[in-house]
Structures are given as structure tokens and as C-alpha cells.
Amino acid sequence: MLLPVFGVCMKSQRAGKGLLKRTRLLENALVCPFSISSGRRAQACQALLFRKHGDPSQVVKLEDVNVPSLGVRDVLVKMLAAPINPSDINMIQGTYAILPDLPAVGGNEGVAEVMEVGSQVKGLKVGDWVIPRDAGVGTWRTEAVLAEDAIISLPNDIPLLCAATLGVNPCTAFRMLSDFEDLKPGDCVIQNAANSGVGQAVIQIAAARGINTINVVRDRPHFTQLSHRLKAIGATHVIKEEELRRPEMKELLKVCPKPKLALNGVGGKSATELLRHLQFGGSMVTYGGMAKQPVTVPVSALIFKDVKIRGFWVTQWKKDHSADARMFRGMLDDLCDLIRRGKLTAPACTEVGLGDYSKALNMAMQPFTSAKQVLIM
Structure with missing residues (x-):
């Protein structure tokens, strides 16, 4: 089915027709957002759409959609690659903090190439690589017309997978950090996940900053291989979750300073164990909850260690700093500099063609997954 495109919602004289028009307008606005039209002929693209929330393997479908006309402040982009992140899965399931109106295109991250620019676009040109400034763009598609201020440029001299996975993790x-x-330099951070x-x-x-890391992962059949891989990219120590409660942890902290910062992406008992090893006055920052269990804070940690319990969501950070474009730009420049110097690489990735999206979605939801599924357009 080829979804039609409307630029103006016209009032229908029949309620049934009016509802159909409103539904189609909603489909168009969420599939390919655009501004004032300059009359470019519409063309078709492919997109992974979900029309209701639920199991991604059941509700996500590859469909043909119309690409709307190019507005004067819009750019036409060709998507190059887009990862499948846990937040993307949660959004499709309907459990994420922000949810799009339906139908919606999946994916909140990825890299695209600019193919055409509107007459009033000043900051981008054909051939530029761009990534979304924020969530909600819908990156699992082959083409899109996007407002200039919805995207930000990246240098195209970094690896494709680095660019595709740069904007979130x-x-x-x-x-x-x-x-x-x-x-x-010399300080220590402890993290789970x-x-x-x-x-x-x-x-x-x-x-790259000379900071030690104690890296906690769940036990698994190939723990040794995972440990070697994490150490190869700079991990100071890699331990299993159960080791946090063993005497060996005290021995480790004799050769590594007590952590100033704990990063929690799991929750539950794992988060409580991280807290136990923080130094006086340290901070635990929670950015995820893969265990789907609450964070329990011992009273003793608050009274006797004066630990600080914080949360972080990069989407909120981007909103809070949207008025100062230099903050986001500066961070991306620093990250790209690390990439060029070989200090930052993409996570382990599995490249999957857009047509094999079902396999990619299934793999992204498997436990003990260390490789990120990336859709290649």
C-alpha cells in the first residue's frame, strides 16, 4: 500500500471521509515531516512502520510511503544506516517515556546523506552527513524530507557505523562522565551493563581521559571472550555481577581507587551493589533499568556515605540545551575527534539489510546480546 501525501487537511462533508482524511494526514505528518512546500514532485520510499503498539515482530511492517514535497527550509536525505536501540524497542512496545502518534516510523538514531536542500537552507549542503538532533524523526526508512533544524551535520570522514551510532549512546x-x-586521570568509575x-x-x-573503569557484566557462556574484548577497548577491570559481593572485590579496590561515580543501566540488586562500593560523597547515575526492578538505596549509604542518587536521559539533556546549539555541536566534535584518533569505535555491530528487519528485531531482543543490530539502507 502506498500512503498518499496531503499538504492541507480539507474539511469533508461526510464524517467518514473526514476521518479518513485526518488519518491519512496523520500518517503523512509522522512518516515524513515537512514545512512549506516548494513543489518538488513527491516520490516513494520504504519505511518500517508500526500502526499500533505491541510485539515488534508482529506490529512492524516494511511499507511503501510517499516522500512529501521539499519545503524551503527542508532537506531531502537518503538514510544510510540506522541502529536498533533498546529505546526503539520500548517505543514500539508502548512502554517508553515518550511515544509518537500512530502510525509511526521506527528508529530514533542513524546517519543520512543530504540529497537536496530547500531554497532557504543555509547550514547544510548536498553530500553532507547528518544525524537527528533528537528522538522522534523515524530513521528506519530509505528517504525522508526533514526540517533543517531537526538534524545536525557530521563529518563524513569517520566510519559509517560510528556515525550511525553516535547520537545516543x-x-x-x-x-x-x-x-x-x-x-x-587516575580516578575510577564503576558501571553495570x-x-x-x-x-x-x-x-x-x-x-581516553586516563580514568579507570570497573566493568560489571552478567555471567554468560562466553564471559572470557567478552572480558578480553572489553579490555581491548580500554576496560581496566571486567567482573561478573556476583563478584561484587565477594571478598575479591576488596582486593581489587586495593589496586584501584574506590569509584567516585557509578553508572547504572540495570537497576535492582545490581544497582544496590554498585552503591556499596562508591567512595564517600560519590554519585550513582541511573540511565536505564534493564532488570525492570526498582533501585533500592540502603539508608546507611545515604547517612554514612552521603552518596548522591541521580538520573540521566540524553533526550532531556538535548531539550534542556536546545537553545545553545554550541553544547551539542561541541560534544559531537569532541566525540568525532576521539574517533579520528582511534580512541572511540562503534560498538560491536551486526549489519542487516532493511529487508531482513524481522531478523534484526528478533536478535535485538535476545538476552546476553553484545552486538548492536544496524539496518543498512
């Missing part, structure tokens, strides 16, 4: 890691504790996209970025950014 590395930015989350960068901000958490920068905004909560004054970390200096160390094999996640955020975890791998934390390891590399911390290593």
Missing part, C-alpha cells in the same frame, strides 16, 4: 556516556563528578552500547562508550571515553 556515546552522547549519554560523554555527559555522564562529564556532568556529575569532577573526574581526573558494561557490554551495552553505553557501557562500551564509557570504557573508551574514560580510557
Whole structure:
């Protein structure tokens, strides 16, 4: 089915027709947002749409959609690659903090190439690489017309997978390592979910700053191989969750300073164990809850260790700093510099063609997954 495109919602004289028009307008606005039309002929693209919330394997479908006319402040982009993140899955399931109106195109992250620009676009040109400034663009599609201020340019001399996965996980890691504790070379950070996209970025950014990391992962059949891989990208120590409660942890902290900062992407008992090892006055920052269990804070940690309990959501950070474009631009420039110097790489990725999206979605929801599924357009 080819979804039609409307630029103006016209009042229908029949209620049934009016409802159909409103539904089609909604489909168009969410599939391919645009501004004032300059009359470019509409063309078709492919997109992964979901029309209701539920199991991604059941509700996500590859469909043909119309690309709307190019507005004077819009750009036509060709999507190059887009990852499948846990937040994307949660959004489709209907459990994420922000949910789009339906139908919606999946995906909140990815890299695209500018193919055409509107007559009043000043900051972008044909051939530029761009990523979304914020969530909600819908990146799982082959083409889109987007407002200039909805995207930001990236240098195209960095690897494709680095560019496609730069806007969420590395930015989350960068901000958490920068905004909560004054970390200096030789200091220590402890984190769970160390094999996640955020975890791998934390390891590399911390290593580039001379900061030690204690990286906690769940036990698994191939723990040794995972440990070697994390250490190869800069991890100081890699331990299993159960080791947090063993005497060996005291021995580790004799050769590594007590952490100033704990990064929690799991919740539940794992988060409580991280707290136990924080130094006096340290901070635990929660950015995820994969265990789907509450964070329990012992009274003793608050009274006798004066720990600080914080939360972080990169989407909120972007909103809070949207008025100062230099903040986001500066962070991306710093991250790209790390990439060029070989200090920051993309997480382990599995490249999947858009037509094989069902396999990619299924793999993204498997436990003990260390490789990020990336749709290649």
C-alpha cells in the first residue's frame, strides 16, 4: 500500500471521509515531516512502520510511503544506516517515556546523506552527513524530507557505523562522565551493563581521559571472550555481577581507587551493589533499568556515605540545551575527534539489510546480546 501525501487537511462533508482524511494526514505528518512546500514532485520510499503498539515482530511492517514535497527550509536525505536501540524497542512496545502518534516510523538514531536542500537552507549542503538532533524523526526508512533544524551535520570522514551510532549512546556516556563528578586521570568509575552500547562508550571515553573503569557484566557462556574484548577497548577491570559481593572485590579496590561515580543501566540488586562500593560523597547515575526492578538505596549509604542518587536521559539533556546549539555541536566534535584518533569505535555491530528487519528485531531482543543490530539502507 502506498500512503498518499496531503499538504492541507480539507474539511469533508461526510464524517467518514473526514476521518479518513485526518488519518491519512496523520500518517503523512509522522512518516515524513515537512514545512512549506516548494513543489518538488513527491516520490516513494520504504519505511518500517508500526500502526499500533505491541510485539515488534508482529506490529512492524516494511511499507511503501510517499516522500512529501521539499519545503524551503527542508532537506531531502537518503538514510544510510540506522541502529536498533533498546529505546526503539520500548517505543514500539508502548512502554517508553515518550511515544509518537500512530502510525509511526521506527528508529530514533542513524546517519543520512543530504540529497537536496530547500531554497532557504543555509547550514547544510548536498553530500553532507547528518544525524537527528533528537528522538522522534523515524530513521528506519530509505528517504525522508526533514526540517533543517531537526538534524545536525557530521563529518563524513569517520566510519559509517560510528556515525550511525553516535547520537545516543556515546552522547549519554560523554555527559555522564562529564556532568556529575569532577573526574581526573587516575580516578575510577564503576558501571553495570558494561557490554551495552553505553557501557562500551564509557570504557573508551574514560580510557581516553586516563580514568579507570570497573566493568560489571552478567555471567554468560562466553564471559572470557567478552572480558578480553572489553579490555581491548580500554576496560581496566571486567567482573561478573556476583563478584561484587565477594571478598575479591576488596582486593581489587586495593589496586584501584574506590569509584567516585557509578553508572547504572540495570537497576535492582545490581544497582544496590554498585552503591556499596562508591567512595564517600560519590554519585550513582541511573540511565536505564534493564532488570525492570526498582533501585533500592540502603539508608546507611545515604547517612554514612552521603552518596548522591541521580538520573540521566540524553533526550532531556538535548531539550534542556536546545537553545545553545554550541553544547551539542561541541560534544559531537569532541566525540568525532576521539574517533579520528582511534580512541572511540562503534560498538560491536551486526549489519542487516532493511529487508531482513524481522531478523534484526528478533536478535535485538535476545538476552546476553553484545552486538548492536544496524539496518543498512
